[in-house]
Amino acid sequence: MDRVLITGITGFVGSHLADLFVGQGVEVFGFRRYHLSPMRNVAHLEDRINWVDCDMIDPKAVAGAVKEIMPDTIFHMAAQSFVSPSWDHPHLYMDANYQMTVNLFEACLVNDINPRILIPGSGEEFGEINEDELPITEDTILRPVNPYAVTKIAQDLIGYVYHRSYGLNVVRTRAFNHEGPRRSNVFGIPWYAYQVAKIERGLQEPVLKVGHVDDRRNFTHITDMVAAYELAISLCAPGELYLIGSNEETDVHTFREAVEGIIARSTVDGIRYEIDQRYVRRTQVPLLICDPAKFVSLTGWKPTLGFERILDDTLGYWRDQLS
Known part of the structure; x- marks a missing residue:
């Protein structure tokens, strides 16, 4: 190249x-x-x-x-x-x-x-x-x-x-x-992180508004x-x-696990979340979990940063954006 x-x-x-x-x-x-x-x-x-x-x-x-x-x-x-x-x-x-x-x-x-x-x-x-x-x-x-x-x-x-x-x-x-830093906060995980960052700065009540959270993905x-x-x-x-997509078992999660993981990282106690119909899609896609064997066998690709790092980096990014 x-x-x-x-x-x-x-x-x-x-x-x-x-x-x-x-x-x-x-x-x-x-x-x-x-x-x-x-x-x-x-x-x-x-x-x-x-x-x-x-x-x-x-x-x-x-x-x-x-x-x-x-x-x-x-x-x-x-x-x-x-x-x-x-x-x-x-x-x-x-x-x-x-x-x-x-x-x-x-x-x-x-x-x-x-x-x-x-x-x-x-x-x-x-x-x-x-x-x-x-x-x-x-x-x-x-x-x-x-x-x-x-x-x-x-x-x-x-x-x-x-x-x-x-x-x-x-x-x-x-x-x-x-997922990770720079993803727009219209998407699930950055939306959770953005709201927590606002709560930490006193810009939002300690309640996250979220959409459907039971869909499973490999992140x-x-x-x-x-x-x-x-x-x-x-x-x-x-x-x-x-x-x-990551084929590691530890990288298959629901959005509920993501929102709870973001809340658990907050410096503010007592944050909760609730479903808001404004953020629920007309039709859901409950299961998107892939087998990348064809790609992996050809290229040798192996993810090195897991789900917990995604949550850490996304919350860190939105804290920086609001600082």
């Missing part, structure tokens, strides 16, 4: 990928939407990233930006990833998760380049899973239950189409829950996930699908 383009570089995963590759001395390029992209996650790297202004919904802008960069590696992290608003804005999610991906692929074809491109799918694509179907594998049937998941399936399959039709080096992954620390993505882009076969 000499010229790495990270779309969505100012987001959660994109910023951690930037940390990884800037630290390795790789030449890193990032798209930003002119003055609209929040820079908080990459402020410490801003002068070490080559910035290109590009609105990825505009195919001509994407083609021009790719021509300017001519990357040999692309991590396509630009997306809408928070599930709940996808019911109210399905067209926006299709634009962000499908159309922007098509624009990126077309830009590569127009500029006659064939970089390795990683597209990060989601465990949400599997949707309704029965207990007897666990753990989830690459062959598990997809039963999506929200518009977000449908758009990610569309993104994944168009990646397969462009690989089969044009020979693009598209690496297809489906990542299960990954992976963001540091381990970006390490997995680096292995995937280097070693995985284009066109093939790989599931990524």
Whole structure:
């Protein structure tokens, strides 16, 4: 890898990928939407990233930006990833998760380049899973239950189409829950940590408002996930699908365990939590636990930071943000 383009570089995963590759001395390029992209996650790297202004919904802008960069590696992290608003804005999610991906692929074809491109799918694509179907594998049937998941399936399959039709080096992954510093507080664990940090500073009553907490997941620390993505882009076969997520028994937990673990770390006694229907999805996905054996056997990837570290780092991050 000499010229790495990270779309969505100012987001959660994109910023951690930037940390990884800037630290390795790789030449890193990032798209930003002119003055609209929040820079908080990459402020410490801003002068070490080559910035290109590009609105990825505009195919001509994407083609021009790719021509300017001519990357040999692309991590396509630009997306809408928070599930709940996808019911109210399905067209926006299709634009962000499908159309922007098509624009990126077309830009590569127009500029006659064939970089390795990683597209990060989601465990949400599997949707309704029965207990007897666990753990989830690459062959598990997809039963999506929200518009977000449908758009990610569309993104994944168009990646397969462009690989089969044009020979693009598209690496297809489906990542299960990954957490840690910089994840937006609209998501479960950072939402719990954010509220506890507010309570510790006297900015909120000692009651956490939460959504459904009995869903089970295998949780992976963001540091381990970006390490997995680096292995995937280097070693995985284009066109093939790989599931990524910690397979350690100690990393399979419910959100109830997460919220109680965050509360237990607080400096304030007596904090409790209650279900608030505003944070409950229209349809739940109770079970998302994967078997990453295919990926692990190919790459040798092994997570090093467990569930307890996720809770420590997430709460520490939100304490810092509110200090």
